[in-house]
Amino acid sequence: MEELFNFLLQFGQLNQQQMELIRDHVFEKTIKKEDYFSQAGRVPREIGFMRSGIMRVCYFNNKGEEITKYFMEERNMIVDIFNFEAKTASTEYVQAVTDCEMIIFTYDVLQMLSATIVDWDRILGKIRERALLSKVNRISPMVSEDATTRYTMFMEKYPGMVNRIPLSYLASYLGITQSSLSRIRKQLSGSNSRAGYP
Structure with missing residues (x-):
């Protein structure tokens, strides 16, 4: 309380x-x-x-x-x-x-x-x-932004939420398909590890 x-x-x-x-x-x-x-x-x-x-x-x-x-x-x-x-x-x-x-x-x-x-x-x-x-x-980000930007903006704004939300809900919020979101996440994790991030 x-x-x-x-x-x-x-x-x-x-x-x-x-x-x-x-x-x-x-x-x-x-x-x-x-x-x-x-x-x-x-x-x-x-x-x-x-x-x-x-x-x-x-x-x-x-x-x-x-x-x-x-x-x-x-x-x-x-x-x-x-x-x-x-x-x-x-x-x-x-x-x-x-x-x-x-x-x-x-x-x-x-x-x-x-x-x-x-x-x-x-x-x-x-x-x-x-x-x-x-x-x-x-409310869902502007559709004028590309899908990768929308996802990175969400991660920056709500870092504590990203791993607690099912991909299907997050994809729906971002206005993209679940497979596109999976691809974006793979690309970003790949570029992060190449840049020396864990």
Whole structure:
């Protein structure tokens, strides 16, 4: 639970009593690898703080192909905020890439916290702002970049994620085939070893 409070305190002040109130009303949940946290066609009912693991946001295009929009790792809030607040059906899926440990806020709990904790709406507003900015930065890189550049940019930006994500998901995110991604990885590891890297 400490990870959650460390996260929340980046956005505003909470006293001991308020933290206890939050602690008493949230619950922990494990989402197994490949299970869904939320699904397209359903109204999202929960906001999750990720204690550990990686999730991906994906959708199906008009050809029926599954497209990965972005990945989220631990110490982030995950929710389809627009549909959550409007109580409308989501158009995207949120799926666990690895086993994920979550701390869950339900809609009713958030309403109660909003009515009880003076600063709560401001804290949530700041989290929402950061999440939107983060979402824009995480969305699949520009197709104008070549595939190798897209992959190296991803490795530089998210070094801790590369070896935890299945190749099929990463290829979908980068907008290339899995075989192209395998070829790029081989080429890069070959050039690294020639350059004297381990």
